Amino acid sequence: DVKVTQSSRYLVKRTGEKVFLECVQDMDHENMFWYRQDPGLGLRLIYFSYDVKMKEKGDIPEGYSVSREKKERFSLILESASTNQTSMYLCASSPDRWEAFFGQGTRLTVV
Amino acid sequence: AQRVTQPEKLLSVFKGAPVELKCNYSYSGSPELFWYVQYSRQRLQLLLRHISRESIKGFTADLNKGETSFHLKKPFAQEEDSAMYYCALFNQAGTALIFGKGTTLSVSS
Numbered sequence: 001d002v003k004v005t006q007s008s009r010y011l012v013k014r015t016g017e018k019v020f021l022e023c024v025q026d027m028d029h030e031n032m033f034w035y036r037q038d039p040g041l042g043l044r045l046i047y048f049s050y051d052v053k054m055k056e057k058g059d060i061p062e063g064y065s066v067s068r069e070k071k072e073r074f075s076l077i078l079e080s081a082s083t084n085q086t087s088m089y090l091c092a093s094s095p096d097r098w099e100a101f102f103g104q105g106t107r108l109t110v111v
Numbered sequence: 112a113q114r115v116t117q118p119e120k121l122l123s124v125f126k127g128a129p130v131e132l133k134c135n136y137s138y139s140g141s142p143e144l145f146w147y148v149q150y151s152r153q154r155l156q157l158l159l160r161h162i163s164r165e166s167i168k169g170f171t172a173d174l175n176k177g178e179t180s181f182h183l184k185k186p187f188a189q190e191e192d193s194a195m196y197y198c199a200l201f202n203q204a205g206t207a208l209i210f211g212k213g214t215t216l217s218v219s220s
Contacts, residue, residue, distance in 0.1 A: 040120065040212065045208075056207070
């Protein structure tokens with residue numbers, strides 16, 4: 001059973017803080033993704049990675065960065081959190097061109 | 112550029128009625144298309160993929176290249192089908208999964 005685990009279900013941070021969202025998968029998948037999910041806007045791709053140390057910008061990378069030092073772990077970093085980054089963040093992994101498996105999500109509130 | 116369009120934010124039907132959730136795409140070549148579903152308080156999960164030509168929970172989806180559509184259909188809706196449905200496709204490189212904005216399906220008795 002594929003497992004994608006996000007480190008926190010709920011997070012509350014202050015404006016200007018540096019925030020780390022962690023994601024770990026246990027199926028040796030090449031691809032990993034970070035999305036944010038907002039009502040009416042669906043899932044928007046922030047960053048993705050197709051290999052260790054490789055990363056590519058998605059549709060909305062501004063204000064975010066990522067790190068993939070090991071194949072199983074993909075971290076999303078908010079350099080200086082702002083209130084408009086309050087959202088549900090979803091991590092996913094997939095083998096090449098196949099089904100994506102999602103984590104349970106992290107609901108981040110920036111106050 | 113690759114794009115997925117789901118024109119309906121909300122679809123409300125009665126139990127037993129037919130359901131069609133619309134999905135149109137923009138892609139150069141042969142796309143790999145998927146439907147994902149998110150039930151209340153559960154994680155997003157795959158419902159079906161076009162390449163498998165399968166029926167899951169009574170749902171089917173046919174790729175129509177002429178109309179660039181991949182609509183999700185079910186002949187008789189059940190209350191447990193109420194959920195958020197997303198249509199998605201892989202980008203040309205096969206490295207990123209691109210989603211539509213989603214359609215909420217509400218089935219009432």
